[in-house]
Amino acid sequence: MNPGQYEIAIDPQWSTAIDTIVAANAAQPGSLIQILEQTQKEIGYLPENVQAYLSEKLDIPLSEIYGVTTFYALFNTEPVGQHTISVCMGTACYVKGAGDIVAEFERQLDIKAGETTQDGKFTLEACRCLGACGLAPVLTIDGHVHGRLTSADVRNLLENYE
Amino acid sequence: MRVNTLEDLHHIKSQSQESGGHSPRDNHHKLTVNVHQGTCGIANGAKEVYAAMVESAQHYLNKDKQPENHSRDKDHQNENGHMGESEYIGEIKNSSHNSLNGIHITQTGCPGMCYNEPLVSITGPADQPYIYGQVTPENARAIIASHIENQTPIYEWLVNTAPIDKTLTAMQDMPFFKNQKRIALANCGVVNPEKIEDYIAADGYFALARTLSEMQPLDVINEIKTSGLRGRGGGGFPTGAKWEFAHNVSSDQKYVVCNADEGDPGAFMDRSILEGDPHRLIEAMAIAGYAIGANQGYVYVRAEYPIALERLKWAIGQAQDKGLLGDHILGSAFSFTLDIRLGAGAFVCGEETALLSSIEGKRGEPRPRPPFPAVSGLWGYPTIINNVETYANVPAIILNGAAWFSAIGTEKSKGTKVFALAGKINNIGLIEIPMGTTLRTIIEDIGGGIPHGKKYKAAQTGGPSGGCIPTDMLDIEIDYDNLQAIGSMMGSGGLIVMDEDTCMVDIARFFLEFTQDESCGKCTPCRIGTKRMLETLDKITEGKGDAGDIDKLEALAHSIQNASICGLGQTAPNPVLSTLMYFRNEYEAHIHEKKCPAHACQEMLSYTILDDKCTSCSLCARVCPTDAISGKTKEPYKIDQDKCIKCGACMAKCKVGAIEHS
Numbered sequence: 106m107n108p109g110q111y112e113i114a115i116d117p118q119w120s121t122a123i124d125t126i127v128a129a130n131a132a133q134p135g136s137l138i139q140i141l142e143q144t145q146k147e148i149g150y151l152p153e154n155v156q157a158y159l160s161e162k163l164d165i166p167l168s169e170i171y172g173v174t175t176f177y178a179l180f181n182t183e184p185v186g187q188h189t190i191s192v193c194m195g196t197a198c199y200v201k202g203a204g205d206i207v208a209e210f211e212r213q214l215d216i217k218a219g220e221t222t223q224d225g226k227f228t229l230e231a232c233r234c235l236g237a238c239g240l241a242p243v244l245t246i247d248g249h250v251h252g253r254l255t256s257a258d259v260r261n262l263l264e265n266y267e
Numbered sequence: 268m269r270v271n272t273l274e275d276l277h278h279i280k281s282q283s284q285e286s287g288g289h290s291p292r293d294n295h296h297k298l299t300v301n302v303h304q305g306t307c308g309i310a311n312g313a314k315e316v317y318a319a320m321v322e323s324a325q326h327y328l329n330k331d332k333q334p335e336n337h338s339r340d341k342d343h344q345n346e347n348g349h350m351g352e353s354e355y356i357g358e359i360k361n362s363s364h365n366s367l368n369g370i371h372i373t374q375t376g377c378p379g380m381c382y383n384e385p386l387v388s389i390t391g392p393a394d395q396p397y398i399y400g401q402v403t404p405e406n407a408r409a410i411i412a413s414h415i416e417n418q419t420p421i422y423e424w425l426v427n428t429a430p431i432d433k434t435l436t437a438m439q440d441m442p443f444f445k446n447q448k449r450i451a452l453a454n455c456g457v458v459n460p461e462k463i464e465d466y467i468a469a470d471g472y473f474a475l476a477r478t479l480s481e482m483q484p485l486d487v488i489n490e491i492k493t494s495g496l497r498g499r500g501g502g503g504f505p506t507g508a509k510w511e512f513a514h515n516v517s518s519d520q521k522y523v524v525c526n527a528d529e530g531d532p533g534a535f536m537d538r539s540i541l542e543g544d545p546h547r548l549i550e551a552m553a554i555a556g557y558a559i560g561a562n563q564g565y566v567y568v569r570a571e572y573p574i575a576l577e578r579l580k581w582a583i584g585q586a587q588d589k590g591l592l593g594d595h596i597l598g599s600a601f602s603f604t605l606d607i608r609l610g611a612g613a614f615v616c617g618e619e620t621a622l623l624s625s626i627e628g629k630r631g632e633p634r635p636r637p638p639f640p641a642v643s644g645l646w647g648y649p650t651i652i653n654n655v656e657t658y659a660n661v662p663a664i665i666l667n668g669a670a671w672f673s674a675i676g677t678e679k680s681k682g683t684k685v686f687a688l689a690g691k692i693n694n695i696g697l698i699e700i701p702m703g704t705t706l707r708t709i710i711e712d713i714g715g716g717i718p719h720g721k722k723y724k725a726a727q728t729g730g731p732s733g734g735c736i737p738t739d740m741l742d743i744e745i746d747y748d749n750l751q752a753i754g755s756m757m758g759s760g761g762l763i764v765m766d767e768d769t770c771m772v773d774i775a776r777f778f779l780e781f782t783q784d785e786s787c788g789k790c791t792p793c794r795i796g797t798k799r800m801l802e803t804l805d806k807i808t809e810g811k812g813d814a815g816d817i818d819k820l821e822a823l824a825h826s827i828q829n830a831s832i833c834g835l836g837q838t839a840p841n842p843v844l845s846t847l848m849y850f851r852n853e854y855e856a857h858i859h860e861k862k863c864p865a866h867a868c869q870e871m872l873s874y875t876i877l878d879d880k881c882t883s884c885s886l887c888a889r890v891c892p893t894d895a896i897s898g899k900t901k902e903p904y905k906i907d908q909d910k911c912i913k914c915g916a917c918m919a920k921c922k923v924g925a926i927e928h929s
Contacts, residue, residue: 137628138611176630178612179570195532196727196763197689199777208914212892233612235571236535238689239307239381239696250310256916
């Protein structure tokens with residue numbers, strides 16, 4: 106791809122934020138993952154135009170950037186909901202019924218794990234071990250930890266965010 | 268103050284001990300209130316407990332006159348997970364406390380008793396700690412009022428008392444700690460992880476000082492080799508030999524890497540060490556750098572551990588300020604820099620060559636070995652990679668000697684192993700046991716047995732690469748070789764206990780789902796083989812298994828083991844093979860009788876209401892998410908099997924045990 110042939114339409118607010126992140130990190134070897142992580146923190150997700158913009162800025166082929174964003178679970182290429190529910194599906198949580206909790210969220214929100222509700226309010230994730238097995242089964246909502254749950258707690262948890 | 272010499276280190280140690288701003292263990296001057304703040308503690312409200320403790324203590328101290336109390340470390344930024352204002356020190360003016368200089372409220376990492384979080388321990392001069400469990404902010408206020416103000420401990424809330432005669436049990440005599448030996452976890456729950464002085468007061472950085480002043484790189488390597496230390500990340504490769512390979516390669520640039528990408532679901536020992544004692548890792552990595560001739564290190568930490576990450580960053584900053592990282596450490600010719608790289612959520616990055624790719628900013632795909640990283644690693648330079656727990660043993664080996672370390676453990680597995688004890692067990696927690704301890708000791712004595720009077724069925728070690736250990740092998744002495752011999756493996760230390768309600772076919776399916784999802788896709792046996800195995804297991808747990816499925820699973824398992832590029836694929840079939848070895852009857856019941864003996868596989872369950880027990884209270888009908896239950900007053904309720912989604916909510920809700928499943 107020749108620079109200039111591919112029109113990158115990007116929100117100027119985003120490009121300013123990305124420029125700052127790139128300037129702070131690009132000098133370090135192997136900083137692509139850190140740059141993507143900080144960019145996602147800023148923008149919320151990594152849509153194609155953002156990846157293309159980063160490709161030009163860093164002089165890394167878009168294919169390589171796309172390869173990295175789709176490889177790691179941390180990165181989203183779609184926008185996420187206002188609140189993210191991450192139910193731990195580590196072994197300790199699983200044997201204590203985390204599967205039932207995911208199923209109950211799926212029922213209440215009418216989405217599957219990995220999806221976002223139509224109103225953009227909740228994203229439901231079944232995540233890898235949070236390392237808080239003492240609280241199993243455990244989940245986080247926007248990073249706040251809730252532990253020792255049963256599927257009967259799901260409704261109450263959601264009501265706090267209504 | 269920069270630390271330039273061994274004397275400087277001694278000076279900080281004695282100063283720290285005199286000021287009392289040191290671990291409560293040897294604190295003879297003050298009444299120390301220690302609020303334990305690991306991830307579990309914080310999630311259970313330890314931060315609020317800490318705030319309540321400080322507030323009540325201030326209130327108490329201010330009662331008579333204005334005391335000269337002060338808070339330390341106010342300049343700490345209270346960022347994500349950061350302890351912020353990490354201690355409170357106040358002078359006690361009350362005459363009843365004449366023997367004391369003050370009250371010192373501090374924060375440490377987790378002592379391992381996850382089941383009693385949030386924990387607060389109160390230690391007076393020459394006292395054993397009084398350990399309060401499951402403390403709430405209200406309890407915290409009551410504890411300050413009773414224990415500190417009126418000098419009357421609240422015995423009902425203590426976790427280390429004999430219930431009847433109110434005598435205090437020393438921490439090391441508690442059933443949970445009695446069979447443990449803490450080397451890697453020695454400081455966890457003891458020192459304030461955000462105060463380098465606390466670590467130094469507990470002999471921290473003295474091993475690095477000894478290394479730089481008295482030992483040649485080969486002496487360090489020999490000490491580690493003689494100690495018998497093996498990799499604690501799972502593989503069990505001799506650490507000293509790994510360091511020697513890297514030492515022997517001549518290169519201008521070498522790297523030391525720490526694998527803190529604790530991906531094994533159900534393991535949290537690395538998180539606990541990073542949160543509770545980050546300086547130990549920094550010290551060990553500097554020693555490793557000196558031994559192999561590297562001046563740059565990387566810690567690869569998973570992004571799911573925000574508190575661990577913050578504390579490690581903070582600790583690296585402190586070590587730099589003190590000159591214990593950076594140029595000319597302790598006035599020597601040795602320089603060493605440490606940086607953090609963030610894992611982005613890929614289990615395969617626990618494999619060393621994949622981890623290196625990830626540090627380079629690429630997809631975390633493994634590559635065939637040789638060449639081994641010790642020869643050609645990060646950006647092609649010689650690199651050693653060890654896990655957090657492996658490093659955590661190094662300072663103690665240097666300080667106490669290889670002979671001390673190798674006296675602990677079994678013939679081929681020296682030292683201790685940390686396990687994250689979780690699942691269906693009473694005392695969930697982080698434990699460290701000498702190698703050779705039996706599984707029975709772990710489950711029955713340390714773990715306090717299985718909750719709700721259920722029966723032990725199996726313990727799973729080694730995570731998605733490991734296997735299940737059945738009841739008749741409870742007396743096995745845990746070490747690398749014994750676990751391998753019975754079809755499991757040490758792994759990084761997840762130890763998940765399962766009871767009679769756990770279906771072993773479902774557990775095997777759970778692990779296969781995990782490895783299939785986490786397979787990087789580079790090699791066919793792992794990418795497609797695990798997918799086919801998972802499909803077969805899905806079929807069996809849904810009650811659609813065929814007679815030849817077990818043979819198919821076994822044949823596939825052996826092909827995947829033999830033909831995959833990296834450890835992930837080579838070990839992915841282990842959970843299936845080990846459950847087939849010990850719980851074959853459960854597979855057969857699923858396939859031939861279409862029954863799940865543990866009543867866990869929902870597709871094969873049917874729920875019914877027992878007419879003679881039903882009291883027509885309607886609780887079950889109200890809780891049913893699909894309105895499958897109906898009934899009238901004074902008549903037994905019924906379940907519409909077509910509408911029932913087998914969620915089990917009715918059975919959990921029924922107070923008279925009128926609902927059963929089969």
